[in-house]
Amino acid sequence: MTATKQNGEALAVEVWRGAAAGRFQQFRVRRRENQTVLDVVTDIQRDQDPTLAYRFACRVGMCGSCAMVVNGRPRWTCRTRVAAALGASPVLRLEPLRNFPVVRDLAVDMGDFFAKWRAAKGHFEPGAQPAADFACVPPASPQRQAADAGIECIGCGICHAACDVVAWDRDYLGPAALNRAWTLVNDVRDRGNLARMQAVSAGSGCHLCHTHMNCTQFCPKGLAPTYAIAGLKRAMVARALGRAR
Numbered sequence: 001m002t003a004t005k006q007n008g009e010a011l012a013v014e015v016w017r018g019a020a021a022g023r024f025q026q027f028r029v030r031r032r033e034n035q036t037v038l039d040v041v042t043d044i045q046r047d048q049d050p051t052l053a054y055r056f057a058c059r060v061g062m063c064g065s066c067a068m069v070v071n072g073r074p075r076w077t078c079r080t081r082v083a084a085a086l087g088a089s090p091v092l093r094l095e096p097l098r099n100f101p102v103v104r105d106l107a108v109d110m111g112d113f114f115a116k117w118r119a120a121k122g123h124f125e126p127g128a129q130p131a132a133d134f135a136c137v138p139p140a141s142p143q144r145q146a147a148d149a150g151i152e153c154i155g156c157g158i159c160h161a162a163c164d165v166v167a168w169d170r171d172y173l174g175p176a177a178l179n180r181a182w183t184l185v186n187d188v189r190d191r192g193n194l195a196r197m198q199a200v201s202a203g204s205g206c207h208l209c210h211t212h213m214n215c216t217q218f219c220p221k222g223l224a225p226t227y228a229i230a231g232l233k234r235a236m237v238a239r240a241l242g243r244a245r
């Protein structure tokens with residue numbers, strides 16, 4: 001079926017309504033060429049039910065706020081076309097992200113998620129005497145390359161929603177917070193690695209990851225939290241052997 005032929009046809013949509021308890025509600029939305037999943041949600045809220053709760057901001061893949069489960073898969077909805085999300089399915093099914101408390105409908109509470117970033121010391125620590133001038137960090141240096149590999153995270157929570165270990169152990173820091181920690185471990189300007197490595201090596205830290213790659217498979221930015229976590233595990237062992245950077 002071509003995009004032109006789809007134009008104007010009605011699309012069947014099932015949307016989760018409620019919080020932890022709720023039900024799917026059926027809607028029909030007019031198909032449009034190059035329509036995104038976020039366009040569909042917006043059409044429903046504007047034209048059919050203004051009480052539908054969901055979250056978005058930038059609409060261009062930068063803010064990380066529009067993530068939902070679309071036909072069983074966590075996705076950024078502003079950059080996901082309906083045709084790609086449907087595949088062979090005749091119905092678009094929308095649910096809130098897994099592993100997050102649901103506020104209402106498609107909106108989840110990100111509070112614990114970002115608390116884990118704080119717990120993993122996912123903030124830049126300049127130290128007691130930060131340099132007065134700009135740092136010069138060679139782009140080709142191994143540490144700069146390792147930091148750059150994970151720096152484009154938009155905090156969407158998709159990896160967190162896809163991680164089975166987060167589902168089993170709600171205290172696990174999770175792939176996004178650990179990926180952030182790894183970028184900072186490799187930031188030569190940062191002075192907070194002792195506390196950071198202690199945080200990510202603790203009971204709910206990086207050793208809980210069992211490397212099944214869901215986070216890396218679904219990250220819409222093409223990042224690889226699995227490898228970042230593997231880096232943290234190596235750094236943890238190096239510290240235990242007295243070979244810390």
Ligand code: SF4
Binds near residue numbers: 216
């Ligand atoms: S690789 Fe680790 S962090 Fe990523 S989804 Fe699997 S268990 Fe979770």
Ligand code: SF4
Binds near residue numbers: 153154156218221
């Ligand atoms: S690592 Fe990827 S999937 Fe996880 S929060 Fe960052 S951008 Fe989203």
Ligand code: FES
Binds near residue numbers: 062079
């Ligand atoms: S609305 Fe900002 S990433 Fe989708």
